[in-house]
Amino acid sequence: MNQFKNFTAGFIRENPVFALYLGICSTLAITQNLNNALGMGVSVIFVLVCSNVMIAAIRKIIPDEIRIPVFIVIIATFVTIVEMLINAFAPSLASSLGTFIALIVVNCIILGRAEAFAYTNTVLSSLLDGIGMGLGYTASLVLMSGIRELIATGGWTITNPFTEEVVAQLMIIPQEFTISMFSQPVGAFLTFGLLGALFAYLNTPKTKKVGGTK
Amino acid sequence: MTKIIKFALFLAIICGIAGGALAYVNAITYPIIQERKLAADKATLEQIFSNGEFQLVENVKDETKLIEKLFEVKDQGYIYKLNVQGYKDIISMMVGFNQNGEIVKLVVLSVNDTPDIGTKVKDEEYTEKFTNKQLTDSLDTISGATISSSAVVKAVDAARAHFSANYK
Numbered sequence: 470m471n472q473f474k475n476f477t478a479g480f481i482r483e484n485p486v487f488a489l490y491l492g493i494c495s496t497l498a499i500t501q502n503l504n505n506a507l508g509m510g511v512s513v514i515f516v517l518v519c520s521n522v523m524i525a526a527i528r529k530i531i532p533d534e535i536r537i538p539v540f541i542v543i544i545a546t547f548v549t550i551v552e553m554l555i556n557a558f559a560p561s562l563a564s565s566l567g568t569f570i571a572l573i574v575v576n577c578i579i580l581g582r583a584e585a586f587a588y589t590n591t592v593l594s595s596l597l598d599g600i601g602m603g604l605g606y607t608a609s610l611v612l613m614s615g616i617r618e619l620i621a622t623g624g625w626t627i628t629n630p631f632t633e634e635v636v637a638q639l640m641i642i643p644q645e646f647t648i649s650m651f652s653q654p655v656g657a658f659l660t661f662g663l664l665g666a667l668f669a670y671l672n673t674p675k676t677k678k679v680g681g682t683k
Numbered sequence: 684m685t686k687i688i689k690f691a692l693f694l695a696i697i698c699g700i701a702g703g704a705l706a707y708v709n710a711i712t713y714p715i716i717q718e719r720k721l722a723a724d725k726a727t728l729e730q731i732f733s734n735g736e737f738q739l740v741e742n743v744k745d746e747t748k749l750i751e752k753l754f755e756v757k758d759q760g761y762i763y764k765l766n767v768q769g770y771k772d773i774i775s776m777m778v779g780f781n782q783n784g785e786i787v788k789l790v791v792l793s794v795n796d797t798p799d800i801g802t803k804v805k806d807e808e809y810t811e812k813f814t815n816k817q818l819t820d821s822l823d824t825i826s827g828a829t830i831s832s833s834a835v836v837k838a839v840d841a842a843r844a845h846f847s848a849n850y851k
Binding site for chain 1: 689690693694697698701704705708709711712713715716719
């Protein structure tokens with residue numbers, strides 16, 4: 470039960486993006502469309518799981534005073550591996566995510582989970598925490614990019630990052646009614662603000678209204 | 684004191700392992716990344732040097748901003764990919780030099796200028812005049828299509844200037 474809680478925490482209660490406000494920089498930048506969001510999400514899950522497991526595995530031999538440099542070396546290694554793999558096998562994803570792949574290193578979610586969770590928990594819980602938090606982050610990206618792509622282009626297009634073929638396409642809003650502003654930074658901030666408000670509402674404990682009806 | 688040495692050793696070991704892992708992944712991905720970078724231009728590169736071994740040169744210093752890409756052809760020469768403003772639109776081309784700086788071949792990839800006038804720069808009749816030109820030889824323009832052909836000459840001259848500065 471406890472393991473399961475670790476896993477589900479990442480979605481709403483401790484959703485890294487909209488509840489903890491971690492990793493916002495990349496979230497704002499790469500959520501123009503679902504493809505980028507999924508690519509980024511998968512990369513982050515990979516890095517998060519690998520670094521969580523690795524840190525949990527060697528947590529007993531890491532000297533306390535130099536734990537942060539050790540975390541950063543481990544995280545940076547996995548990020549560089551992901552970057553090389555994306556450059557080699559998914560060049561279109563590499564060009565649309567650009568520098569934000571390398572910037573996963575400084576994504577607060579990963580260092581945050583290493584420090585707050587993996588360093589004091591077992592390998593198995595850290596693995597689940599990594600998957601849960603990573604999926605929570607991916608779900609946030611998908612939610613936000615889904616809204617932005619829908620409003621900006623009128624629907625969703627998913628392409629295979631390895632072959633660049635269009636896998637699925639769904640158009641809902643006619644072209645005349647799309648608001649292309651939502652693919653711009655301004656749309657990112659608007660969407661982010663509204664979703665942040667929604668999550669704040671969901672996470673507020675239900676208390677009696679103060680000074681309401683008698 | 685022993686504590687500091689212990690920490691330093693621990694970090695060194697971690698970095699060593701990380702470096703080893705990265706070297707391993709890099710060894711697998713590096714050739715694929717290089718191949719991908721060439722893939723788009725491969726056909727044209729082979730028009731210029733039919734059996735060359737191509738390698739993209741990174742961080743090309745170019746004040747003219749005309750050089751888009753530079754390829755080294757192992758033991759044979761260099762190929763420049765250039766973009767220059769023509770009469771209406773950007774003209775893009777590739778020009779190959781042998782190791783002495785003689786032009787091997789000029790290939791104009793795209794030109795969007797006035798049909799039958801500016802587009803003459805793409806014809807073999809014009810581009811073959813560039814073949815075997817030395818670094819210091821002057822290049823011909825086409826009368827009647829002066830703007831487009833001057834643009835091509837300007838770009839090729841930029842490539843020649845870069846070649847003289849770096850590989851001569």
